[in-house]
């Protein structure tokens with residue numbers, strides 16, 4: 001047993017963890033859904049040595065929080081992932097599994113009390129490790145095409161109102177250029193550059209290829225949830241531009257190109 005990092009969490013240790021890689025500290029909070037029928041089943045699985053998976057916390061539908069791995073240690077939740085060019089996301093993150101059966105099992109709404117607990121937990125983790133709002137991420141952000149959790153029903157807006165995560169009001173812009181699968185242009189390259197600057201794992205090819213579709217979908221699933229279709233319409237691009245505009249990044253030229 002260990003003392004919980006979050007004071008009101010209960011503790012159920014998982015054997016599935018190791019040390020964080022050399023000198024890496026938590027900079028990311030990574031949010032998941034469990035994607036299993038019951039929270040109890042998910043908790044058992046994450047603590048089962050045969051599963052080879054774990055996370056730091058699980059948040060149940062009733063708001064109860066259970067810590068399974070100490071924040072100082074490396075839990076096994078991200079899998080093959082990339083953000084800002086870094087691939088050992090487990091060494092750089094604190095992982096939270098939010099109980100929800102997921103898209104394969106009806107994908108119910110997240111209960112309010114569960115979200116209240118997620119918010120309190122994220123605030124605690126962010127304070128303990130000085131985690132920046134723009135690094136509160138979805139599993140789908142770091143593993144596009146492979147993962148869709150916690151999905152487009154996850155209430156990022158409610159979290160943002162409570163000071164958790166990075167969000168702007170989604171744009172409704174309709175005028176301007178729409179980029180989609182098969183397009184090849186400087187504009188596509190600029191879009192890829194913007195997505196890459198924000199953190200997504202994408203190559204600058206100038207071609208709107210299958211990977212670009214998948215990354216645009218991942219972006220929409222988090223930041224423009226009303227339509228997740230992999231098409232970079234003017235509202236999607238403008239939402240991305242607004243997000244980047246709030247960060248201290250070298251953007252001028254990149255942003256100018258897709259006007």
Ligand SMILES: [Zn+2]
Nearest residue numbers: 032033139149
């Ligand atoms: Zn996940």
